[in-house]
Amino acid sequence: MEERRLGPVVGLGTWNTFRGDAALAGEIVQAALGSGGRCFDTSPMYGSEQALGSALEARRTDATVLTKIWTPSPDEARGQLVDQLAWFGTIEVEQIHNLIAWEQHLPWLEAEREAGRIELLGVTHYSPSAFGELARALRSGRFQTLQIPLNPRERAAERELLPLAAELGVAVIVMEPFGSGSLLRRPPRPEQLAPLRELGIETWPHALLKWALSDPRVDLVIPATSKPERVAENAAAGEPPWLGPDERALVERLAGA
Numbered sequence: 001m002e003e004r005r006l007g008p009v010v011g012l013g014t015w016n017t018f019r020g021d022a023a024l025a026g027e028i029v030q031a032a033l034g035s036g037g038r039c040f041d042t043s044p045m046y047g048s049e050q051a052l053g054s055a056l057e058a059r060r061t062d063a064t065v066l067t068k069i070w071t072p073s074p075d076e077a078r079g080q081l082v083d084q085l086a087w088f089g090t091i092e093v094e095q096i097h098n099l100i101a102w103e104q105h106l107p108w109l110e111a112e113r114e115a116g117r118i119e120l121l122g123v124t125h126y127s128p129s130a131f132g133e134l135a136r137a138l139r140s141g142r143f144q145t146l147q148i149p150l151n152p153r154e155r156a157a158e159r160e161l162l163p164l165a166a167e168l169g170v171a172v173i174v175m176e177p178f179g180s181g182s183l184l185r186r187p188p189r190p191e192q193l194a195p196l197r198e199l200g201i202e203t204w205p206h207a208l209l210k211w212a213l214s215d216p217r218v219d220l221v222i223p224a225t226s227k228p229e230r231v232a233e234n235a236a237a238g239e240p241p242w243l244g245p246d247e248r249a250l251v252e253r254l255a256g257a
């Protein structure tokens, strides 16, 4: 396997957080950059791209922008890229959102990469029912990144996709590390987290992010928050030490997996 291409690092998801709220985007992005974060994931679906672009403007060179093409229409897709280039300059990672029309979009996106407007191409899907198709896309050898859900209660990607990504040198980006919040509803008691404290883990969100990043096949985890004060807590999980098998198993038990 190649060195991890993007990490290991904690980035920031932006689904359902600041949408078009420029002031909140500014606060969240400043909190992320201030705590060493540099990877920001967005999509035309989230309504957050323009606000993210404005929030990053002065610090654009410190950031890695991951966005997506999200439409079956070739014309609309090109329009999405035109907007993104206006908001972000170049795009470090352009992903095909939920595999929509991926075989149609791939040739023109590759031409955009050749022209230097995109650095890496990727695919995403949230549903294990689409993982077979994701594997087929990866086997084309034409994608450099893969975005999938992974958390102690959602491990379907471990079966085929993580080994395949490692074999092909594809960077893995983890969406939904908190199960879109469902894993945080009933957190373990502090004494249950005590065995993890010597690894620098103080909170349950921190434990879940470390659980994902401790898999050496994972590059980047992108938790989303609408609360600027939570950004630094999440970002702190991007530092070693990583969890070993026993500590990972403990997190799985605490998650009720």
Ligand SMILES: NC(=O)c1ccc[n+]([C@@H]2O[C@H](COP(=O)([O-])OP(=O)(O)OC[C@H]3O[C@@H](n4cnc5c(N)ncnc54)[C@H](OP(=O)(O)O)[C@@H]3O)[C@@H](O)[C@H]2O)c1
Binding pocket: 012, 013, 014, 015, 016, 017, 041, 042, 097, 098, 124, 125, 126, 147, 174, 175, 176, 177, 178, 179, 180, 181, 184, 205, 222, 223, 224, 225, 226, 227, 230, 233, 234
């Ligand atoms: N198909 C795709 O390409 C796809 C699909 C799904 C997701 N994604 C990407 O992956 C990102 C992450 O997934 P997600 O947003 O579904 O879910 P997630 O990151 O697993 O969970 C987000 C939830 O966790 C809460 N949270 C975050 N940090 C917290 C903390 N320190 N303490 C307590 N609560 C905390 C947030 O609430 P607060 O806002 O109240 O903090 C929010 O409700 C998305 O934003 C998006 O960028 C991509």
